[in-house]
Amino acid sequence: MPIHSLLDRVVDADTPTLIKAYEKRIEKMEREKLILDEKLxxxxxxxxxxxxxxxxxxxxxxNPLELWKSSNLIA
Structure with a gap:
C-alpha cells in the first residue's frame, strides 16, 4: 500500500489507536524507502x-602451488 494511501486514511480516521497504527506503518515505510534508495x-x-x-x-x-596445498582458495 503506498504511503499516500495511508496518509489519506490517517486524515479520515477518528480513533487515536488507529491513527497511531497508521503513523507507525508510515514511519516503517519511510525507513524502508530510505534503505532502498541507499541500496539503489x-x-x-x-x-x-x-x-x-x-x-x-x-x-x-x-603462488598457486601453495594455494593448492593449503586448499584455502581465499588468500
Missing part, C-alpha cells in the same frame, strides 16, 4: 577499487 545508489558500484582487486588477484596467482 550503491547498485552497480564496485565494492573495492581496481588497484586493490588487481593486487589481490596477483597475490592469489603468485
Amino acid at each position: 545508489q550503491n547498485n552497480g558500484k564496485p565494492m573495492h577499487t581496481f588497484d586493490k582487486m588487481f593486487e589481490h588477484a596477483l597475490q592469489f596467482l603468485s
Whole structure:
C-alpha cells in the first residue's frame, strides 16, 4: 500500500489507536524507502577499487602451488 494511501486514511480516521497504527506503518515505510534508495545508489558500484582487486588477484596467482596445498582458495 503506498504511503499516500495511508496518509489519506490517517486524515479520515477518528480513533487515536488507529491513527497511531497508521503513523507507525508510515514511519516503517519511510525507513524502508530510505534503505532502498541507499541500496539503489550503491547498485552497480564496485565494492573495492581496481588497484586493490588487481593486487589481490596477483597475490592469489603468485603462488598457486601453495594455494593448492593449503586448499584455502581465499588468500
